[in-house]
Amino acid sequence: MVSTRAQTAADPEPDFPWGGAPCPVLVADPAGRVVRCNDAAQALLPGARPGSRLADAVPAWLAAAHQAVCLPGPRTAGEPDAPWSGMIEARRLRAHPSVRQDGAVAWWLVDDTDHHLAREALRTERERTAFLARTSSTLLSSLNLERCMDVTAQLAAESLADAALAIAPARGRRLPVVTCLRGAAPTSALEAVDADEVPGLGEALRGFPPVPSRWIDPAAAPAWLIPEDFGPVGAIVVTPLPGHGVPAGALVLLRKEGGAAFTEEEEVFARLFAARAGAAMSAARLYAEQRAITEVLMRELLPPVLHQITGVDLAGSYRPSSDHERIGGDFYDVHPATAAGEPSLVTLGDVCGKGLEAAVLTGKIRNTLHALLPLADDHQRILTLLNTALLNAHTTRFATLVLASVARHGDAVRVRLTSAGHPSPLIVRADGTVEEADTRGTLVGALPDVRARTTTVTLAPGESCVLYTDGITEAQGGPLGDAFYGEERLKRALAGCAGMPAEGIVEHVQMLASQWLGSRGHDDMAVVAISAPRSPHRDAGHDRTPGGCAA
Amino acid sequence: MTTLPSALRLTTTGTADTVRIQITGDLDHDHADLLLDEATAQLTARPGIRELRLHCAEIGAVDSMGLSVLLMIGRRTAAAGTRLYLDDRPARLTRLLDLTGTLDHFTASGM
Numbered sequence: 001m002v003s004t005r006a007q008t009a010a011d012p013e014p015d016f017p018w019g020g021a022p023c024p025v026l027v028a029d030p031a032g033r034v035v036r037c038n039d040a041a042q043a044l045l046p047g048a049r050p051g052s053r054l055a056d057a058v059p060a061w062l063a064a065a066h067q068a069v070c071l072p073g074p075r076t077a078g079e080p081d082a083p084w085s086g087m088i089e090a091r092r093l094r095a096h097p098s099v100r101q102d103g104a105v106a107w108w109l110v111d112d113t114d115h116h117l118a119r120e121a122l123r124t125e126r127e128r129t130a131f132l133a134r135t136s137s138t139l140l141s142s143l144n145l146e147r148c149m150d151v152t153a154q155l156a157a158e159s160l161a162d163a164a165l166a167i168a169p170a171r172g173r174r175l176p177v178v179t180c181l182r183g184a185a186p187t188s189a190l191e192a193v194d195a196d197e198v199p200g201l202g203e204a205l206r207g208f209p210p211v212p213s214r215w216i217d218p219a220a221a222p223a224w225l226i227p228e229d230f231g232p233v234g235a236i237v238v239t240p241l242p243g244h245g246v247p248a249g250a251l252v253l254l255r256k257e258g259g260a261a262f263t264e265e266e267e268v269f270a271r272l273f274a275a276r277a278g279a280a281m282s283a284a285r286l287y288a289e290q291r292a293i294t295e296v297l298m299r300e301l302l303p304p305v306l307h308q309i310t311g312v313d314l315a316g317s318y319r320p321s322s323d324h325e326r327i328g329g330d331f332y333d334v335h336p337a338t339a340a341g342e343p344s345l346v347t348l349g350d351v352c353g354k355g356l357e358a359a360v361l362t363g364k365i366r367n368t369l370h371a372l373l374p375l376a377d378d379h380q381r382i383l384t385l386l387n388t389a390l391l392n393a394h395t396t397r398f399a400t401l402v403l404a405s406v407a408r409h410g411d412a413v414r415v416r417l418t419s420a421g422h423p424s425p426l427i428v429r430a431d432g433t434v435e436e437a438d439t440r441g442t443l444v445g446a447l448p449d450v451r452a453r454t455t456t457v458t459l460a461p462g463e464s465c466v467l468y469t470d471g472i473t474e475a476q477g478g479p480l481g482d483a484f485y486g487e488e489r490l491k492r493a494l495a496g497c498a499g500m501p502a503e504g505i506v507e508h509v510q511m512l513a514s515q516w517l518g519s520r521g522h523d524d525m526a527v528v529a530i531s532a533p534r535s536p537h538r539d540a541g542h543d544r545t546p547g548g549c550a551a
Numbered sequence: 552m553t554t555l556p557s558a559l560r561l562t563t564t565g566t567a568d569t570v571r572i573q574i575t576g577d578l579d580h581d582h583a584d585l586l587l588d589e590a591t592a593q594l595t596a597r598p599g600i601r602e603l604r605l606h607c608a609e610i611g612a613v614d615s616m617g618l619s620v621l622l623m624i625g626r627r628t629a630a631a632g633t634r635l636y637l638d639d640r641p642a643r644l645t646r647l648l649d650l651t652g653t654l655d656h657f658t659a660s661g662m
Contacts, residue, residue: 352616353616442651446619
């Protein structure tokens with residue numbers, strides 16, 4: 001083709017018509033000497049003069065290509081789009097040979113720089129995309145903040161810099177910092193330092209956009225920022241780790257002196273990485289906070305361990321809902337008498353609704369009842385004050401509860417019971433009779449007025465009073481799986497509990513309800529038993545003042 | 552007439568001065584809010600109605616959230632000068648109202 005064009009071109013030099021062609025053309029003979037060059041080739045390869053040795057005039061890769069083309073041997077005529085290419089100066093060139101009739105080879109040097117750059121860019125882009133995908137999948141599989149910071153520092157040190165620091169917002173006056181050197185394991189520390197010592201770090205931790213690295217003087221970096229044995233720092237990038245609404249922290253990238261500085265492109269990429277890392281760290285932190293809140297609330301909600309108080313047997317059991325979002329409805333408390341001979345107050349209740357709101361309301365009720373203890377004898381008054389404390393214009397969330405004032409009188413135990421909209425306590429007599437306590441009242445927290453009727457029952461030794469929440473009677477199960485456990489079954493079960501100690505009754509009721517449920521889900525279930533002990537009463541106060549009760 | 556796609560189905564009909572909501576299904580923790588929204592919407596859309604009648608014959612389980620919603624509707628009807636009726640109550644609902652000491656409240660303001 002080349003020779004055809006050469007022949008047809010109207011050129012003063014029919015043998016070498018490409019003198020002014022923009023593409024560099026170089027002709028060399030089989031002995032490896034330069035025959036001709038056009039102007040473009042001359043400019044590209046100043047050493048290439050007619051007669052000079054090819055090996056001296058052109059880069060080694062082109063000389064080798066020439067040798068390969070000139071080697072005697074079978075070769076397809078018209079040859080090749082042979083993939084000879086290499087660098088000349090800063091340009092990448094592809095060399096296309098065409099062998100002439102006299103055995104000389106004309107080398108056409110085609111600039112391939114842009115194509116090559118595009119390919120390189122594509123490869124880099126693919127690597128980065130794969131890296132970002134790996135970042136997301138590695139980070140999002142963890143809801144542990146420390147682990148997220150470790151992984152962030154490690155990934156960044158592997159792919160973005162010689163060393164990386166993941167820094168979380170200050171905890172008190174200390175900065176949680178995870179440092180990772182390339183190829184090493186991340187180390188974490190709490191640094192008692194000022195973030196503003198590092199240009200751009202304070203801003204990044206407050207969520208401001210990143211400061212370009214060229215503005216950060218590596219020499220100004222404080223010692224804590226630079227890992228041990230790192231040597232002089234060449235370049236620093238500080239990038240915020242954006243979180244969900246609030247900054248999750250900052251990422252600091254360090255490169256050694258003498259290495260490449262951060263290009264603008266690399267800084268943009270660091271930000272893309274930081275966006276993913278920040279989202280993961282933020283999710284992990286929100287999760288940790290939520291868990292901490294739930295734990296604190298649940299700890300508050302846990303009922304007390306009951307035991308004997310002033311000669312009365314007490315036992316309680318609380319089985320939280322099987323559905324964790326629904327915990328928080330039931331509660332019970334015991335407030336022991338402050339003076340001998342005075343009644344202790346036992347409360348058991350059920351708050352409307354589930355979850356956090358119910359938990360908060362439960363806490364409010366327990367605290368209010370505690371504050372009202374000096375009025376413990378006057379149940380109506382307690383309920384009225386509690387109702388007023390709970391009433392608010394926005395909700396009709398209410399609670400039902402039972403108040404029980406319990407005092408020992410001789411061998412018997414006297415219990416004053418008031419139900420505020422709650423299932424009536426059940427009295428288990430010594431002969432197996434089960435009675436419903438005759439008390440009724442209004443639930444608290446929703447209506448402007450509450451009324452309640454109090455009843456007093458006397459428990460002989462071995463007799464018990466059982467307080468329960470509707471989680472027991474409304475346990476759904478049984479042979480067909482759709483029946484409520486119900487009050488009647490509960491009464492029959494309690495009839496078999498005559499003479500049992502308080503703890504035995506509570507265990508028995510919970511066990512029966514569990515059996516009834518089988519593997520089905522359930523609401524909170526709470527049971528409290530108040531029993532008059534069978535053993536002779538040994539209360540010191542009672543012994544000391546035998547006539548005290550009558551006085 | 553409104554029909555909501557859930558375990559709780561509400562059918563609202565009305566005359567000049569009465570709104571009647573027929574409740575079919577469970578009035579419980581997951582669904583009770585739908586009834587509150589519907590009743591509130593009716594009270595807002597038609598100020599001055601004389602009666603809000605909740606027809607309860609087809610009502611299923613009513614838990615504490617269900618009762619809380621009934622109490623809230625009671626509060627809102629009272630504020631709007633509308634009388635609230637719980638019609639055709641099944642025995643179970645009456646027992647719940649009785650146990651919680653709210654039966655008088657609902658019947659004194661209505662039936």
